[in-house]
Amino acid sequence: MSMESSSATIPRPEYPRPQWVRPDWINLNGQWQFEIDHGKSGKERGYHNSDRDLSGSITVPFCPESRLSGVEYKDFMAAVWYKRDFSVPKTWTNDRILLHFGAVDYETEVWVNGVSVGTHRGGYSPFSFDITSNVQTGVNTIIVYAEDDVRSGLQPRGKQSGRFYSNGCDYTRTTGIWQTVWLEHVPKAYLADMKLVSDPDNACVHLDLKVEGDAAGARLSAAALFDGKSVGEASVLVSGSSVKLTLPLSEIHLWEVGNGRLYDLKLSLYKQDLVTDSVSSYFGLRTVRLDGMAVRINERSVFQRLVLDQGFYPDGVYTAPSDEDLRKDIEISMGLGFNGARLHEKMFEPRFLYWADQLGYLVWGEHANWGLDITSPVGLSQFLPEWIEGMERDFNHPAIIGWCPFNETWDHNGSRQNNDVLRIVYEVTKRIDPTRPVIDTSGNYHVVTDIFDIHDYDQNPETFRAKYEPMKMGGEVYNTFPDRQQYGGQPYFVSEYGGIWWNPDQKDDKSWGYGDRPTSEEAFLERYEGLTSTLLDHPMMFGFCYTQLYDIEQEVNGLYTYDRQPKFDPEIIRRINSRKAAIED
Known part of the structure; x- marks a missing residue:
């Protein structure tokens, strides 16, 4: 008996965990009671008691910052509360009942019928509780409490803005529940x-x-x-x-x-x-192997034509409005001639990875490390448990062809990154998964890595090309931070480039991209082709990653707009991206 509701009123009604499916489940998305707790005093005021109502309502699984949530509160929220009732079929009561959360940002405690059933720390990884002993016949009540502080330096926040306004390459925040909540019926064993x-x-x-x-x-x-x-x-x-x-x-x-x-x-x-x-x-059956400068998939050197995908949506922020929106982003990318993506500064929903598996789309798994201070071992304790949970969730997806736990590990308040944090995370990642390559930190500052990548937003195709010419003759490898990282002969690629600012509305002074704005569409395409051809033609490059697939809020360097409309003829971009690369068999 499938308990998945056919009602169109339930948002995101599809099964949330497509690689581990049972027929008996109940989707708890939809209307919940909701309240913001700015002073984090709700426990003192008894908000966790089942007989107390909350003052507002919200549509789960959309975060309260989003339009789809019905709340659309954009200021910082120190903590939030959720409440809803549920019933379970009588056929479930002799077995076990699990309560699942796809993701809640950031520190969570859950009560069922007034009893705390557990806590979880981490805004991107899934968690669940066995609530069998807490469930009663008739109506039951779930209460969820989540604290969130992206400015603390103690939690990975990804591209969530640490300022009031979305700014630069940081965007609208996500607080609380942002993936499906659901019940599952399982036997005692x-x-x-x-x-x-x-x-x-x-x-x-x-x-x-x-x-x-x-x-x-x-x-x-x-x-x-x-x-x-x-x-x-x-x-x-x-x-x-x-x-x-x-x-x-x-x-x-x-x-x-x-x-x-x-x-x-x-x-x-x-x-x-x-x-x-x-x-x-x-x-899926496939192998991934490093071979000199090539990355071989099923023993073929496949040039990775990647695009930066940050997983943001105008109406849902971190949460796609529908399952079809997840698939559409992959189809848009493939239509432009890309064969994969860096899933950037975010652990994406399992449904996105499902569609990547279905469509044959390469992705690199990444965590949302920005905002976390890793200048001391404290950063390791905040990062590693959630990273392990994410790897365990996603390990079986054939679309994931590599791991990249960190991105651009800049120093924090004048203190250098603790290299041991990156080294330990790399070593743990390799222990958990020896089948995939691992990039310790994309862009900088490498400590120990299977692949050496850099970020280069030079907008001039001639100077861009000149940096990489010596490598062709066995000369010096271009290194963005030679005083902080050393190249050791690994496979090499430019994992962020381009970011070309294209915003026809020149009056919009809030928008930005990298470098100077091209003066025409023709100038944009000439620059795009010049930069991209440099990497395709280089015999030591196994791939590239263009920034980015679509605009996000004020960052207008996407090939599509934020509402997923093409800025250029997709066929032109596809033609540039799709031709054979020098390193391919």
Whole structure:
């Protein structure tokens, strides 16, 4: 029985976790009671008590700063409260009930029927609570409290503005709930998580699963299908909370750029020949390997034509108005000749990664490190747990072809970054995922990294090209901060360039882009082609990343406007981006 409502009144009604699907769930998006708590005094005033109403209302999962929330309060909010009632089917009451949050910014506490069921720190990673013992027959009440302080230096804020107004390359803030809230029905012993490593060379995938509850003596079965046809089965006996098995495949269909060939995966837990739990998932077969200056995907040198995507929306801020909007952004990018994106200063929604998997779109996973002071080990304690949660959430997506935990780790208040923070995060990332390359910090200042990237917003194609010419003859590699980072022979690319300011409304003095504004559309396209061709033609560049896909508020250097309208003929941009690169096989 699927509890997903067909009502059009529920925003973002689609299943929020497409790689781990069960049929019994209830979407809790929609109208909640809401109140801003500027003094963080709500607990003293009893806001967590179920019998107290809040003064306002909000549409979840949209943040209160957004128009879609119905609140649209743009000033700083020290804390916010949410409240709503829910009921559960009688068929659920003999099993377990999990309460899931896709993301809440930043420090969260949750009560069910007046009892605190747990806390979570981190504005981008998911969390859940087992609320079985807290649920009663009839009406139940959820209360959510979230504190948020982007100016503290103690939390990753990404591109959320630390000033009252959105300014420069910082934009409208997000406070509180900004991804789907939902209930899930699971048995007393259930499949809790999975880590999947594809192995096309050996015609199999390796599964590492976690089981919650007492499942000793049960049998775990895994079945793979491609286009509805059975292509592999395996099963093992469950003897503890960790279960490992290898699933052989009779057919090999590689996941490739522009062709997201995906297998369906069915996982079942059996006891005495009865299915006690079942999960639907999917996977893609592909490999990623560094080879000299090339990054090989399925052993082919694929030039990464990336674009910077920051995941902002005019009406929803951090939250896409619909699932179709997530897919549309990828289709816009691919229509311009890009084959992937840096998901910039934000952990994107799982539904975005689902569409990237489906469409064969390369993405780099990144955290929202801006705003976090990493000049001392305190920064590590604030960063690493959430980064691990994000990696664990996203590990199985074939579209993710690399990790980049930090971006432009500038010094803080005159103090240098603590290099050990970057080193430890890099090493932990490699331990969790040895299958993908890791960039320690995009742009600066590299400490230990698999790939050496730089950011270069030079607007003159001639001087831009001249910087990289010596590399072709084995000469000096262009390094933006030679006093702070040293090149060690790694694969190399320019992971931010362009950012060309194009705003036909010259009277708008609030807007900005990089460098001088071109005087005409023709001048823009000439500059775009000159910069981009430099990187495509360079035999030591494995890719590029153009800034950016669409405008965001006052930053008007997108190829599309903020409301996703093309500024130029997409076919012209596509022609420039799509031609064969020097490093490609």
